[in-house]
Amino acid sequence: MVPDPVRAFVRRHPNVRYATRCLRSHLPQVLGGLDATLLPPRVRSFDLVLPRREGGESLGPDLLSLSVPGDYWVPRRLQALGLAGYRPEIVSCFLSVLDYARPGAVLDIGSGVGLYSLLAAARSRRRVYAFEPTPDVAATAGAIAAANGLAVRVEETALSNHTGTGWLRLSAVSEASNSLTSGFRPELGRVEVRVDTASRWRERDNIVPSVLRIDTGPTEPDVIAGALEILRRFRPWIMCGVVPDHGVEERLMALLEPLDYSWHHLCGPPPYPAGTTITASRTPRERTWLFAPEAPEPAFWENVRLWGDALKTCTPNA
Template sequence: MSFLVKTPHHTAIAKAQPYAQYIDVLNRKTTAVQRELFRGGSGGYEHDMQATLLSVCEFLGPNCVFFDVGAHVGYYAAMAQTIFGHQGIKITAFEPTPDTAAAARSIRQVNQLSYEIVESAVTDVPGTVELFLSPKAETSNSLNAEFREGSKPVEVPATTIDAFSASQKVYPDFLKIDVETFEHAVLTGAMQTIAAVKPVISCELLRSGNFSDTTPVLQQLEKIGYRFYQISQAADWPVRTAHQVEGHLDETLRDWLFLPYEMPAELQTMIAAWRVRLMECTKDTNILVSRRGSFLQQIQRLLQMRRLMKARWTGDE
């Protein structure tokens, strides 16, 4: 079976340049992300974070450079390029786990996308590091040996955002970090780049993280003008100081938006609108396509499904 998840529909973007109505994530069972997409559709997967990510890409506009650190199977990269590819978005997805990076490359290929996948950890010193593979789920793999009990180490290459950006002459407008309590090291290794180009940053912060390491890094960001906003469904976006962040950590509200300016009203409006669009992408809009039958038959099925979805959007059912 091939497993397709619906992309949220943005009328204005789709009118300017139609984009694929589905992303093929290949399998509904192999990884935790694929299983979660199967249970709830694309709108049921990290709903608030996904709405924020898509809104930031829209807000930053054409030719946005997006670094996805801890990309897993590349779902966010695939979604962002599917929707904003015609605007010239440039995406680099960093994923150190060998099997997961291989799955990310397969998803990129089957969807005929072109973002870069770098099979490397991102930390504060380039070289080689031990990545600890969680016995629970690959989403809990971490450079922190104590993050999941029973984790087993494997050596992987490591880079820093500063080293990568300098070598490739590519600098992020948007930096997303999800590295299971090692975000302080990613930020430390990105500080020169951050100070130079002031990217928008989204960052998962866990209560199990070591805030004796994290808070000083947030203070460095604060000194160069960053403000900290917890991503939630609240109507307002109260700003937090570096010292206040730890006191507002939540088991369910893990993601934060670090902005080098006050939260723009336009961005808030975009986030609210993407939330609504994502609510339409439920488990019922998932599609399982049998790999049996001829290639032509499969293409005909997909075209039929796309015609149905187009009719649903335009009201021509």
């Protein structure tokens, strides 16, 4: 049995993790060995084709060059599927929100390697802030943005409903499912991270947020609770993940109803009608909702459709 501190150390350091897996590839599987043919590369390097909407402004690069630890889940999916196959309903709606939200900054909360931050920096003129508390993942996000000349400020901070520090549980599933919540995913260890509220951070940096994307496991209601001043004052558009089995749906509705937000489930082809309740799907691709500060007009949904058409060309072999 490997002690949890050792697991956590290996999980936090990509080079150690890779070396450990190489050693395990020489062991019998009954002793914890790994199939050498299934080992991810030490570094995964590839180009990601970006969409351009018909009739849209010509901004940013046509593709991104990514070089990341080989076992990261999101880059692995992006390399295999391109943006055409990686949650196109969500990506197209996010790009349309960038077009329609009032002037202001993008806060990508729980950014991971920064896919949505990179899209915002490449396809808008907005200031972009990526909040990712996992040290090595935050460093990767910053390195990708810098390598592609995109202005993304990475904050190695977890946003929640309080300030101080907290324990980030390192997921055994993927780098994309680390969480402040104990038991959300099987854990390989934990690391102490800085915790802040979006409202306090905004006040210190004097930022006007107009777009929030929140993907923090089951703590999305805590992020919203810590951003209530922002929602009241600036009425940002919000894209938010909703996971099952943690009471996230009820807490989100209780927070958003007094603020007169509508909620739209991003599932299937647009338009997405306003729902009467927020529900959580067990299918990861169907867990994202749009929280709108005003009723989206037909032109907004048509813009989502146009971005969706543009994404169809963003295949791995494009």
